[in-house]
Amino acid sequence: MYTRLCSDVATGLVTSDPLVLRSSLPFPRCYLPVGALRRDPETTGSLIRSSAGVNMAVKAEDSDIHRLISIGPSHYCEKARWALERAYIPFSEDKHCPGFHIPVVKGFPGGKTCPKLVIGKGPEQVVLSESHDILEYADKKIDNEENRLYPSDPELLQLVQSWESKFDDRLGPHVRRYAYSFLLFDSSTYELLTQGGSTVEKFLAWIMLPLLRRVIYRGLKCNRPGAKEQSLEVIDNIFKEVDDALADGRPYICGSKFSAADVTFAALGGPLVSPPEGGAWMPPLDAIPSEMRDVMKRLQGTPAGQHILKIYETKRQRPEQKRVYQ
Numbered sequence: 001m002y003t004r005l006c007s008d009v010a011t012g013l014v015t016s017d018p019l020v021l022r023s024s025l026p027f028p029r030c031y032l033p034v035g036a037l038r039r040d041p042e043t044t045g046s047l048i049r050s051s052a053g054v055n056m057a058v059k060a061e062d063s064d065i066h067r068l069i070s071i072g073p074s075h076y077c078e079k080a081r082w083a084l085e086r087a088y089i090p091f092s093e094d095k096h097c098p099g100f101h102i103p104v105v106k107g108f109p110g111g112k113t114c115p116k117l118v119i120g121k122g123p124e125q126v127v128l129s130e131s132h133d134i135l136e137y138a139d140k141k142i143d144n145e146e147n148r149l150y151p152s153d154p155e156l157l158q159l160v161q162s163w164e165s166k167f168d169d170r171l172g173p174h175v176r177r178y179a180y181s182f183l184l185f186d187s188s189t190y191e192l193l194t195q196g197g198s199t200v201e202k203f204l205a206w207i208m209l210p211l212l213r214r215v216i217y218r219g220l221k222c223n224r225p226g227a228k229e230q231s232l233e234v235i236d237n238i239f240k241e242v243d244d245a246l247a248d249g250r251p252y253i254c255g256s257k258f259s260a261a262d263v264t265f266a267a268l269g270g271p272l273v274s275p276p277e278g279g280a281w282m283p284p285l286d287a288i289p290s291e292m293r294d295v296m297k298r299l300q301g302t303p304a305g306q307h308i309l310k311i312y313e314t315k316r317q318r319p320e321q322k323r324v325y326q
C-alpha cells in the first residue's frame with residue numbers, strides 16, 4: 001500500500017487531468033498495447049497520447065500503477081525518479097545492476113535502456129521508455145501550472161526542450177563514459193554497479209565482475225583511443241554553455257523559472273559534481289582516482305557546477321514520508 005502524500009507542488013495521487021486531456025503535446029515515444037486503443041478517453045484518469053495521436057485513459061484509482069524499472073547507478077534513472085518524486089506519484093522501483101536489467105525489460109518497447117516507467121497492468125499497460133517522456137508525464141500530474149517543469153508559454157517551452165535534448169543527447173552519454181573510464185576498474189566498482197540490486201544479482205555480479213567490467217567498458221566505448229579526453233571536452237563545453245546562460249544572474253538555466261532543463265542538467269551532470277543529495281551512490285571524492293577527482297573539483301567550482309549543487313540542495317525534494325510498499 002502507498003501512503004497518501006501532499007506537497008506544495010502536487011496533491012493527491014493520480015487524478016483526472018483535464019490539462020492533459022486538452023494538451024496538444026504528443027508523447028512521441030509512448031507505446032500502447034493494441035487493446036488499449038479501444039478504451040474510452042472519457043474514462044476518469046490521465047490521458048496519454050500515442051505517436052499515432054490516439055488517446056487513451058489510464059485508470060486512475062490504482063495507487064500502485066507506476067513501476068519504475070531502473071539501473072542503480074544510472075543518471076537517466078535519477079532524472080526520472082526525481083520527476084516522479086517531485087510530482088508525488090507513488091511508484092515502486094525495480095532497481096537492477098547494469099546488465100541484469102536486460103531480461104527484465106525484454107519484450108518492452110523502446111529497446112533495453114532504463115529508465116522504463118510501466119503504467120498499469122494487462123491490456124491497459126503503457127510503457128514510457130525515455131526519461132523525457134517520464135518527465136512530461138509526471139509533470140502533468142502537478143496541479144499548479146506554475147510549479148511545472150515544462151512551461152505553457154510555447155517559446156519558453158521550446159527553449160527548455162532544446163536544453164533538455166542537448167543534455168540528454170550529449171551530456172548524459174559523455175558523463176557516463178568519462179566516469180566509467182575511471183570507475184570501472186577501481187576498488188569502488190562493485191559497490192557502484194550493484195547498488196540497489198537484489199541479493200541474487202549481487203551474488204552473480206560478484207562472480208561475473210571481471211566480465212561485467214569489460215563488457216560495460218567496451219559497450220560504452222571507453223576503450224577508444226582518446227575517449228575520456230573527448231568526453232571531457234564535450235562536458236566542459238556544455239558546462240561552459242550553462243556558465244554563459246547563468247552569467248546574467250538568472251536563477252535558472254532558462255530564466256526565472258525552474259524547469260526540466262535544470263532537472264536534466266543536474267541529474268545528468270550530477271555524477272561529476274557529486275551533490276550530497278544525489279539519488280545514486282558515488283564513491284566519496286577522496287576515493288575517486290586523482291585525475292577524475294581533480295576534474296570534479298574543478299567542475300564543482302564553475303557556475304554550472306555550483307548550479308547543480310544548488311538545484312540539488314533546494315529542489316530535490318523527496319516525499320517527507322517514505323513510500324510504504326506491501
Ligand SMILES: N[C@@H](CCC(=O)N[C@@H](CS)C(=O)NCC(=O)O)C(=O)O
Nearest residue numbers: 074075076112113114115130131132
Ligand atoms: N535516452 C534515454 C537514455 C537512457 C540510457 O542511456 N540508459 C542507460 C543507463 S544510464 C541504459 O539503460 N543502459 C543500459 C543498456 O543500454 O542496456 C533516456 O533518456 O531515458
